[in-house]
Amino acid sequence: MNIELIGIDGLPEIAPGADLGDLIVARVAAMGHSFSSSHVLVVTQKIVSKAEGRIVPLSSVEPSPFAALWAKTLHLDARLVELALRESRRIVRMDRGVLITETHHGFVCANAGVDVSNVSGGQTATLLPIDADASARALRAAIAARTGAEMAVVISDTFGRPWREGLVNIALGTAGIEPLHSFVGSTDPHGFSLQATVQAVADEVAAAAGLVSSKLSRTPVVLIKGLTYQRGMGTGRDLLRAPERDLFR
């Protein structure tokens, strides 16, 4: 299997209310690429959040005393801490300059996904989409309506991980692709019946696209051609480990 990752750049600055489907279809077409139901489109959370109006001017945020206290301890902006707490249902760790929470969606990540990069020079924060799976489904439907191609869509974001340095892109939301591919019960080429292998395909798709759409690249969309993937109704939520199965809460 050969796979191509194609950076889709040249999109305009995305404002609240922007029609992402229209803009992406226009840009993919202008770059001379075809539309096919076998393709996968990876879109960074940042432009999805902007289009959905999930942006907050920091000047409008009044930190609570708790946020102000912890911002001092963690050496973070108190308004960012305030937004992160509002976006969270549980604090996982607050220590050594790091605030890791579980968002209302169930994502475990730094600052609840609240981020000021690539918005407005640090004066505005983006929040994660309210429902990134719904965002992915809407984008998939919009692209299908305009082109006839039912592409898989993955909304990606950049997360840290325990134990390992550096950030990788993961799948926040998906549409038209099963995010997990189970090999359990399959027999490997050496005759062994696989017992525990479940591949996080959507996370690997997001990570692959991350190589193209890094922070400075102005390339928030990646078109993937040639990937054989399982179609299905699975969502980004399937990638969240249930609390009772999680040994690191």
Place this chain on the structure above:
Amino acid sequence: MNIELIGIDGLPEIAPGADLGDLIVARVAAMGHSFSSSHVLVVTQKIVSKAEGRIVPLSSVEPSPFAALWAKTLHLDARLVELALRESRRIVRMDRGVLITETHHGFVCANAGVDVSNVSGGQTATLLPIDADASARALRAAIAARTGAEMAVVISDTFGRPWREGLVNIALGTAGIEPLHSFVGSTDPHGFSLQATVQAVADEVAAAAGLVSSKLSRTPVVLIKGLTYQRGMGTGRDLLRAPERDLFR
């Protein structure tokens, strides 16, 4: 930026002592691909471990009483638990059918990376390479000696993660590529000076290749063309978070 991921299949079964460099060069050439210092080669741990003789017949393993006790509790093969303990310097979690340890190298993963898939129908286990960075450097040198191309080499393995379901491929060892790309101090396209963004490029490279070289694909090598990456002397060890920076030990 456009990136191509090319699956290199058709390699023979790898036996201890096999010359991986020779075999990969021959196969890449036979498939009609060129050699270039701008390429990245991703090789799964499994064939590296086999070539380096890091394989153990399970029939040769005598479990300790501790391994036998915990194998029963975890519903795992006692010989596998024994091997995992031998490969480990610290137990991170043993609970709910999962044994997560820190290997002597510092990797935190299930069963210390000991695995019976894709070897011999479940009767033989592979251990992680003793030094996957050295494996990567040797492979890079072997390919350069034969082709003149100084490709980056990443040795990958399939790891689970806290908080998220499913496995993804990560970089165990690297040569010729900086595994971490720091954007700290860079200014994003909106004028914000990035403060904490360090991208785990080698892990994203491994994850991308994982889309091509999944468990049943008989494709243990992936050639990546078109990726702009930082050359350097960084190693897979750089991706391991230092204990004092790790909030999830």
